[in-house]
Amino acid sequence: MKDRKTTHFGYQEVPVEEKAGRVAEVFHSVASRYDVMNDLMSGGIHRLWKRFTIELSGARPGQQILDIAGGTGDLTARFSRIVGASGQVVLADINASMLEVGRDRLIDCGIAGNVVPVQADAQYLPFPDNTFDCITIAFGLRNVTDKDLALRDMLRVLKAGGRLLVLEFSKPQSRLLEKIYDQYSFRLLPLMGKLVANDADSYRYLAESIRRHPNQETLKQMMVEAGFVECEFHNMTGGIVALHRGIKP
Numbered sequence: 001m002k003d004r005k006t007t008h009f010g011y012q013e014v015p016v017e018e019k020a021g022r023v024a025e026v027f028h029s030v031a032s033r034y035d036v037m038n039d040l041m042s043g044g045i046h047r048l049w050k051r052f053t054i055e056l057s058g059a060r061p062g063q064q065i066l067d068i069a070g071g072t073g074d075l076t077a078r079f080s081r082i083v084g085a086s087g088q089v090v091l092a093d094i095n096a097s098m099l100e101v102g103r104d105r106l107i108d109c110g111i112a113g114n115v116v117p118v119q120a121d122a123q124y125l126p127f128p129d130n131t132f133d134c135i136t137i138a139f140g141l142r143n144v145t146d147k148d149l150a151l152r153d154m155l156r157v158l159k160a161g162g163r164l165l166v167l168e169f170s171k172p173q174s175r176l177l178e179k180i181y182d183q184y185s186f187r188l189l190p191l192m193g194k195l196v197a198n199d200a201d202s203y204r205y206l207a208e209s210i211r212r213h214p215n216q217e218t219l220k221q222m223m224v225e226a227g228f229v230e231c232e233f234h235n236m237t238g239g240i241v242a243l244h245r246g247i248k249p
């Protein structure tokens with residue numbers, strides 16, 4: 001029998017073709033409680049990480065922005081206000097449940113006119129070459145099966161000079177912080193997930209998938225290899241989160 005190719009889903013090894021389905025189960029399950037859990041788990045700090053992402057994006061009125069793995073639309077909402085009526089933000093996500101929560105939330109906030117929700121996989125973006133001024137992927141790349149493929153496709157749909165911003169959990173920069181963070185992630189997170197969302201497994205996956213994600217330097221190198229230039233990263237909250245930025249030449 002031929003060996004089947006595998007990849008990681010948290011700490012489990014699964015056949016490559018199964019990963020997307022497993023990730024989909026996680027986000028279908030957490031979609032309705034996603035926003036409240038985000039605030040609870042991060043103590044609201046995710047808002048500051050996202051604000052810095054917007055600052056570094058350099059977004060301006062009239063621009064075309066792609067928020068891939070945009071989920072419930074936190075970044076999309078902020079970009080929508082910046083690009084205004086002459087610009088457009090595409091809120092793209094592979095998961096219909098997350099997109100639905102996002103779309104309803106944006107409508108409730110009075111944001112609709114310049115936002116287009118699209119169900120799409122980061123690895124196979126359904127957009128022409130050279131379409132966007134800026135692409136963001138926040139806490140999404142970790143879940144993508146073939147990250148190199150996704151980075152190359154993001155490069156393809158960016159305009160020359162356009163920016164990619166990858167906001168993602170990363171490697172804490174001190175041993176002490178790493179120890180505390182491990183205790184928090186593997187003990188407290190699944191418990192919170194159980195109590196608030198009645199789903200400990202999804203939050204266990206969250207903790208595990210963060211540990212399997214490439215560290216700061218590795219992700220930077222992956223962006224260089226995909227073809228981005230001027231790649232750099234900024235650690236936030238001691239490296240628990242990093243924001244990577246690369247430019248399309």
Ligand SMILES: C[S@@+](CC[C@H](N)C(=O)[O-])C[C@H]1O[C@@H](n2cnc3c(N)ncnc32)[C@H](O)[C@@H]1O
Nearest residue numbers: 027069070071094095098121122138139140143
């Ligand atoms: C942790 S949420 C982040 C949502 C939002 N960006 C935020 O920062 O709050 C991760 C999102 O990635 C989406 N996702 C996972 N794999 C994806 C893929 N291959 N292509 C596009 N989106 C994906 C999930 O459906 C989910 O909505």
